[in-house]
Amino acid sequence: MLLVSRSSSAYHHGNLQSALEDAALSLLETQPAARISLREVARRAGVSHNAPYHHFGDRAALLHALGVRAMRELLEAQEAAVEAAAGPVDRVRALGAAYVGYAADHPQSFALVFDPEYCPPGDPAADMAPLITRNEELLSREVAALVQVPGFVGRDPAALAAALWATVHGMAELVMLGHLPREVAEPALTALVGGGS
Amino acid sequence: MLLVSRSSSAYHHGNLQSALEDAALSLLETQPAARISLREVARRAGVSHNAPYHHFGDRAALLHALGVRAMRELLEAQEAAVEAAAGPVDRVRALGAAYVGYAADHPQSFALVFDPEYCPPGDPAADMAPLITRNEELLSREVAALVQVPGFVGRDPAALAAALWATVHGMAELVMLGHLPREVAEPALTALVGGGS
DNA sequence: TCCTGATCTGGACAGCGTCAACAATCTGGA
DNA sequence: TCCAGATTGTTGACGCTGTCCAGATCAGGA
Numbered sequence: 539m540l541l542v543s544r545s546s547s548a549y550h551h552g553n554l555q556s557a558l559e560d561a562a563l564s565l566l567e568t569q570p571a572a573r574i575s576l577r578e579v580a581r582r583a584g585v586s587h588n589a590p591y592h593h594f595g596d597r598a599a600l601l602h603a604l605g606v607r608a609m610r611e612l613l614e615a616q617e618a619a620v621e622a623a624a625g626p627v628d629r630v631r632a633l634g635a636a637y638v639g640y641a642a643d644h645p646q647s648f649a650l651v652f653d654p655e656y657c658p659p660g661d662p663a664a665d666m667a668p669l670i671t672r673n674e675e676l677l678s679r680e681v682a683a684l685v686q687v688p689g690f691v692g693r694d695p696a697a698l699a700a701a702l703w704a705t706v707h708g709m710a711e712l713v714m715l716g717h718l719p720r721e722v723a724e725p726a727l728t729a730l731v732g733g734g735s
Numbered sequence: 736m737l738l739v740s741r742s743s744s745a746y747h748h749g750n751l752q753s754a755l756e757d758a759a760l761s762l763l764e765t766q767p768a769a770r771i772s773l774r775e776v777a778r779r780a781g782v783s784h785n786a787p788y789h790h791f792g793d794r795a796a797l798l799h800a801l802g803v804r805a806m807r808e809l810l811e812a813q814e815a816a817v818e819a820a821a822g823p824v825d826r827v828r829a830l831g832a833a834y835v836g837y838a839a840d841h842p843q844s845f846a847l848v849f850d851p852e853y854c855p856p857g858d859p860a861a862d863m864a865p866l867i868t869r870n871e872e873l874l875s876r877e878v879a880a881l882v883q884v885p886g887f888v889g890r891d892p893a894a895l896a897a898a899l900w901a902t903v904h905g906m907a908e909l910v911m912l913g914h915l916p917r918e919v920a921e922p923a924l925t926a927l928v929g930g931g932s
Numbered sequence: 933t934c935c936t937g938a939t940c941t942g943g944a945c946a947g948c949g950t951c952a953a954c955a956a957t958c959t960g961g962a
Numbered sequence: 963t964c965c966a967g968a969t970t971g972t973t974g975a976c977g978c979t980g981t982c983c984a985g986a987t988c989a990g991g992a
Binding site: 696 | 767856857893894895898902903907908909912913914915923924
């Protein structure tokens with residue numbers, strides 16, 4: 539099997555699928571998903587307006603693929619941040635900071651992950667669900683460690699996890715939209731979780 | 736000046752502006768703002784596809800008007816809930832519950848308020864800003880009372896307000912999207928603010 | 933009475949997502 | 963080696979959209 543065609547002819551692109559995703563991703567840096575047109579993506583990739591249909595069922599499927607890519611990045615950012623931190627409180631704080639940081643750095647990608655138009659929660663496509671599960675497990679693990687720390691002992695882990703997720707997600711959303719300055723969000727999270735490590 | 740035409744002719748509608756808003760609002764109950772077409776709204780109102788342009792500069796202006804309407808409802812729901820509750824803690828909890836409740840009951844309207852496409856944060860139009868200010872003042876007032884309560888004394892009011900807003904907004908967003916069951920959100924908020932009144 | 937401005941209509945245009953038909957190219961087996 | 967079928971491109975067409983334009987209709991004041 540050949541990933542890239544040896545032929546000198548440009549008829550077959552070789553790897554149009556990822557080329558289309560890349561083109562869409564570069565458009566996503568400057569405009570929201572709703573404004574991205576399939577024809578413009580095709581133009582950027584140098585193919586006809588109908589070529590994408592051989593790789594994605596429709597426009598929503600391409601945006602969905604980008605959403606899955608973004609979810610993976612969001613998850614991996616949290617995992618890396620947690621691993622780099624020491625102590626239950628600092629690890630939770632690092633997780634939240636990574637979540638908010640991703641939303642601040644890649645607002646359109648973050649919005650795409652939670653856009654019901656392209657990434658509906660009931661996930662009929664199977665490629666998003668495992669990432670969500672991994673993220674839930676990551677949070678559960680860290681909260682389980684957190685409730686062993688003095689000051690958090692006795693708290694219901696499930697309720698605490700839900701509250702933390704909501705807080706971090708709300709900060710991410712508000713920072714992404716520009717309603718809340720990024721510098722305000724992180725201290726607010728610290729005020730919530732507590733100061734010590 | 737006549738609000739409604741006396742003429743039997745249907746040429747002049749009489750009150751097309753609000754009729755268009757009503758038609759769009761009824762469409763918004765079953766589909767997101769992004770899918771609402773100006774032509775469909777005009778059809779519902781029984782006018783030609785170009786009539787809306789005499790009342791709204793473009794499609795975004797109509798959706799913006801709906802967003803302002805929704806923001807007013809969201810704000811008034813919070814104000815009513817706060818007034819009906821007694822004691823600083825319960826009042827804050829009621830405020831949060833009203834916020835989340837509005838998002839759960841009117842998901843598309845809530846989403847519209849925070850849709851940067853139609854209601855950008857920098858608000859060039861002047862009709863959204865006063866509502867936002869009123870909401871910020873409402874929250875500030877309640878947080879100011881909260882930090883007098885034992886257990887909250889000494890907390891930075893600004894940071895606490897930001898954290899509360901983020902938490903409540905995150906819950907509203909997650910409930911609206913279906914990521915978090917509504918029954919889970921409210922206990923989680925209680926766990927955060929505290930049990931007593 | 934007539935004129936001015938506000939309101940509504942129909943026609944037009946380009947851009948969009950998608951379907952259908954066709955062409956070029958690759959692949960694997962005889 | 964060569965051919966049949968599957969893949970991956972292409973062009974063309976359709977209906978829908980937002981928006982611009984010119985013209986028709988109506989209300990109220992000079």
